[in-house]
Amino acid sequence: MSKILLIDDDERLADLLTQYFEQHSLNLECSFTPSDGIARLNQDEFGLLILDVMLPEMDGFDLCKLIRKESDIPIIMLTARGEVMDRVVGLELGADDYLPKPFEPRELVVRIQNILKRTSHTRQNNKILNFDELVVNTDLRQALMSEIEINLTSMEYQLLELFALQPGKIFTRDEILNHLQGIEADVYSRSVDILVSRLRQKLKPMELIKTIRGTGYCFAGKIQ
Amino acid sequence: MSKILLIDDDERLADLLTQYFEQHSLNLECSFTPSDGIARLNQDEFGLLILDVMLPEMDGFDLCKLIRKESDIPIIMLTARGEVMDRVVGLELGADDYLPKPFEPRELVVRIQNILKRTSHTRQNNKILNFDELVVNTDLRQALMSEIEINLTSMEYQLLELFALQPGKIFTRDEILNHLQGIEADVYSRSVDILVSRLRQKLKPMELIKTIRGTGYCFAGKIQ
């Protein structure tokens, strides 16, 4: 699951989108200034960039041009000016798509998925996560324990992948619930606990999933 | 330079665009009815399709779906209804982009060039998909397992190709239904399940099709 960077000085929008994206298994990070945004781009690997046209420090168009010089990352521009010329200019700059504000989060997500589908023609991560005895292969959606495949249900696998992609990170139950497809996040249910319990059984004798009392869980594996 | 087909009953627009496109070295042909449009698509090779939503005979959305069943041609939808839901539906239908009327010819051209740029790379050269033991040849519409041809029915093959073109992608049953020819998507039927079941049998002993409970299926193969 590749990360997405938003560069926009509107903190309220950033919060809103971060939450909404989580529900759709998209990982959003936010920069409020162009300088911070560029710094992050250089530091981390992102799969897509969302760029506001109205920014402090510098114009979004210029920023787009600047980034395009150094990277092929897909860019979606957000613009308050709805005029045609602006939109065309955005596309000619090298942006992959634009969206006039205000917009529905849902439409942004659809456009993102559309672009990601096109750019990463195959949605393969090519990631093989190796934790000593345990190996998680994200291409094949399978986990091996001492070379032998563990029989995981789809939810169990998704949970394991979530953990394995960010070992050491503490996940709350809400985060886990939102990330798993086909879960009806009611008020509060024990589903996550039981899922964790089942996964622990199948991962025995390794004790990789730690409980963080009062918070959630954490995967204590060390990548080899 | 590949040809572009416009399906729209507005003859004035057709003339206007034909002229404008010529200035940009784009070759535009026009159909004024869906039936004529489909006939031309079958007859000739087009690089892109522009589709109006408001058409005689049938709805543009339905037409889009229909064409998408049989072809991967890039589609841009023109719509007079500017509402978000409509637009989203357009993209979810399998269209590659949309443009609300009225629009500037210049913007349409920019979008066309954008899409052609994107699609020209990925299309074509994916004729033989190689997954270790399994090889899918889209030219011959056949699949080989350890060098031996698997006897697949046409639906089984289509499903396999759909999967194989986007390994790792999770398909919902609806998506699968829409992609397969000759399936009348009723309210809900088990056809997809049974099709998957049959394909799994024939792909044995490889376990490439994973179930994503509550969502659909996913092809877990790694391209060699």
Place this chain on the structure above:
DNA sequence: TAGGATTTTTGACATATCTTAATGTATGGG
């Protein structure tokens, strides 16, 4: 175009998986 062969769909039932409810167990504060 009829009749047989193949393929797809439907309905029924088997199986797998998830959720809820209930009960047992660990943990930390007083």
Place this chain on the structure above:
DNA sequence: CCCATACATTAAGATATGTCAAAAATCCTA
């Protein structure tokens, strides 16, 4: 050391999925 709270686990019920076999639809050949 005990109690309150949070977590773990079990079992049973609810859904979703797998697959068989027969009916319906389609395709093919004569």
